[in-house]
């Protein structure tokens with residue numbers, strides 16, 4: 001999660017024409033739907049921004065953070081090109097914890113090799129960023145374990161990995177420049193993270209480093225197709241997936257070299273260890289206190305989620321060989337092991353999305369990218385493309401990082417102020433077995449199947465009418481694969497306020513969904529042991545409604561907390577009323 005802008009909307013400098021256009025922008029100038037919960041009142045961020053300000057981003061009136069970064073890179077280009085090499089080159093790892101197919105790392109290595117100087121790698125642990133971005137302890141643990149593998153792999157190439165805890169997130173830029181001075185580095189490379197805080201930090205770094213004679217390069221590597229490449233015929237960004245996806249496939253078919261891998265870094269000069277001995281002795285620290293896991297959980301997760309890029313690539317190969325063919329049939333069945341479960345690796349960057357698409361395309365029957373939803377590989381690549389799609393949404397509509405829904409007209413829904421209901425949802429005790437199974441899977445593993453994410457999210461937003469942003473936050477705080485763009489996209493879809501053309505009156509019926517996607521009840525039985533003895537196909541989804549009240553009661557399983565038909569009616573009315581109050 002990222003920050004709302006601190007500047008006040010100052011329009012005094014505008015020409016009268018721009019001012020006139022600005023005044024025509026829709027949206028109230030006061031915040032709309034502040035909630036009573038903690039969802040917006042975070043230590044690091046101000047309150048929800050106004051719809052007017054949000055519209056300033058989507059209309060292009062206010063410079064988007066990605067545009068500010070691109071402008072900074074452009075305006076400093078000549079200066080950065082003139083920077084001559086000194087004693088070392090730095091690559092700053094963030095969400096790209098791998099040496100294989102890593103564009104920023106490759107460019108850093110090439111720069112170092114050109115001048116025959118060492119490459120130094122670093123990772124800065126920012127406890128405040130973990131807090132501000134709601135990073136789950138299980139994800140922090142996974143990151144640290146991945147860093148251990150990375151450190152080992154880099155050491156084989158005589159490349160040191162410096163890992164340091166920077167207590168104040170604001171100090172990161174100054175500490176980075178200080179380290180460059182200590183190491184005699186005049187070139188720094190990193191891959192771009194597209195959340196607003198990170199884009200703003202990197203924009204400031206590009207300029208500040210330039211001022212100090214250091215070239216700071218931020219490279220597009222996260223997505224297979226860089227955000228901004230795909231627009232409609234009039235050059236406007238797209239926010240409907242299907243047409244966007246067709247362009248995504250066409251673009252990659254026309255530019256196949258975009259999928260070419262970036263070579264691993266070259267071996268450092270032999271004497272690097274003598275020049276920087278301390279860096280090779282650097283230990284990977286423990287998780288910050290606020291993100292500690294118990295000893296028991298750490299042991300559990302290290303078995304459940306083996307770390308490192310080798311594991312990630314093995315998992316990818318196994319999936320492509322064994323399960324990709326059947327993906328289109330198995331992907332929606334939570335008990336079927338039908339998906340890749342690669343999301344933790346894609347989120348940590350132990351695997352590049354480019355690698356995944358390239359290998360999946362090569363393994364596919366026709367070796368082309370298509371939007372064929374009936375073929376396993378194409379369908380899978382299409383799901384992976386959602387990651388690019390939601391990143392592109394984040395770039396063009398950055399206000400989604402500022403607690404606003406993508407569809408601003410959904411800012412005025414009146415949510416239920418019921419913490420007891422929220423707790424039942426988080427505890428997996430709603431009385432709807434499929435929802436409870438999903439929430440318990442999350443609590444136990446840090447992961448939830450995609451279909452279950454949709455069902456659990458829809459239940460919170462529509463059946464309980466609880467502010468979807470509370471659910472978004474809960475997921476981030478517990479997912480090992482927590483990723484702002486994908487999580488926000490998923491919640492926007494489920495609460496009908498995101499990039500989905502379906503109107504709000506599509507409301508999942510948890511019992512029908514359960515019956516359809518967990519037909520035999522295997523997933524429920526696994527995660528809700530209170531119901532494990534119910535063998536009846538209907539009873540497992542709805543024990544109190546289908547004659548199994550006694551079993552459920554005896555085993556302490558709760559009654560359904562709401563009546564779905566009634567909550568559906570309430571949601572329809574509330575959404576309609578909210579739209580009626582729209583100021584977007």
Ligand SMILES: Cc1cc2nc3c(=O)[nH]c(=O)nc-3n(C[C@H](O)[C@H](O)[C@H](O)COP(=O)(O)OP(=O)(O)OC[C@H]3O[C@@H](n4cnc5c(N)ncnc54)[C@H](O)[C@@H]3O)c2cc1C
Nearest residue numbers: 339340341342343384386387450453482483486487490491
């Ligand atoms: C409410 C909600 C919250 C979500 N939060 C996250 C999140 O924080 N992080 C995250 O990575 N995904 C999120 N998703 C998307 C999706 O649920 C997961 O990516 C998927 O379940 C991961 O399992 P997998 O690796 O087996 O996926 P596969 O089906 O094997 O897909 C392969 C990869 O494609 C990407 N992908 C697949 N579906 C989606 C999607 N709908 N949106 C974006 N990327 C997708 C993922 O990187 C995934 O690993 C969310 C979805 C919903 C509905």
